[in-house]
Amino acid sequence: MLDSELKFRSGNTSNELSQLSSTNCPNNDKKEVNIIHKQQQTGGQQQSTLSLENICWLIASGACLYYSDIVKVIFWEEKINKKLLYSSFSLISVNILIGIYLIIYLTNYKKIPSSKWNDYNPLLIPIATGAFIFGSVL
Numbered sequence: 001m002l003d004s005e006l007k008f009r010s011g012n013t014s015n016e017l018s019q020l021s022s023t024n025c026p027n028n029d030k031k032e033v034n035i036i037h038k039q040q041q042t043g044g045q046q047q048s049t050l051s052l053e054n055i056c057w058l059i060a061s062g063a064c065l066y067y068s069d070i071v072k073v074i075f076w077e078e079k080i081n082k083k084l085l086y087s088s089f090s091l092i093s094v095n096i097l098i099g100i101y102l103i104i105y106l107t108n109y110k111k112i113p114s115s116k117w118n119d120y121n122p123l124l125i126p127i128a129t130g131a132f133i134f135g136s137v138l
Contacts, residue, residue: 084138091135098128 065071074080102124106112112120 088138
C-alpha cells in the first residue's frame with residue numbers, strides 16, 4: 001500500500017486525493033486512488049440486503065405465483081410425480097435455508113460481511129448451488 005493511501009485512509013480530504021491522482025503516478029496507482037476515492041464517497045459501507053430493488057423482486061415473484069395456476073397444478077394435478085416434486089422441494093428448501101442463514105444470521109447477528117462468508121464456512125455456498133441446480137432439474 002502506498003504511503004499516500006495510508007494518509008488518505010486515515011482521514012485526509014478529497015482535495016488531497018485529487019492532488020494525488022493528478023500527479024504522475026503509474027496506471028495501477030491511479031486505479032488504487034480511484035478505488036479509495038469511491039470508498040470514501042460511499043463511506044466504505046456495504047449496501048443493506050433489504051433494499052427497494054430486493055423488495056420489488058419479492059413482490060413481483062409473489063404476484064407471478066398468485067396469478068399463475070402453479071399452486072393449483074402442483075397440489076391437485078394427478079399427472080405430477082409427487083416423489084420427484086417433494087424431493088425437489090426439499091432440495092430447494094435447503095438452498096433457501098442456507099440463504100436465510102447466510103443473509104440474516106451471519107450478516108445481521110454475527111456481523112460477518114458477505115465477502116467473508118466463504119472464509120467463515122466454505123461449504124455452504126457450493127452446497128446451496130448444488131441443491132438449487134438439482135432441485136430445479138428434478
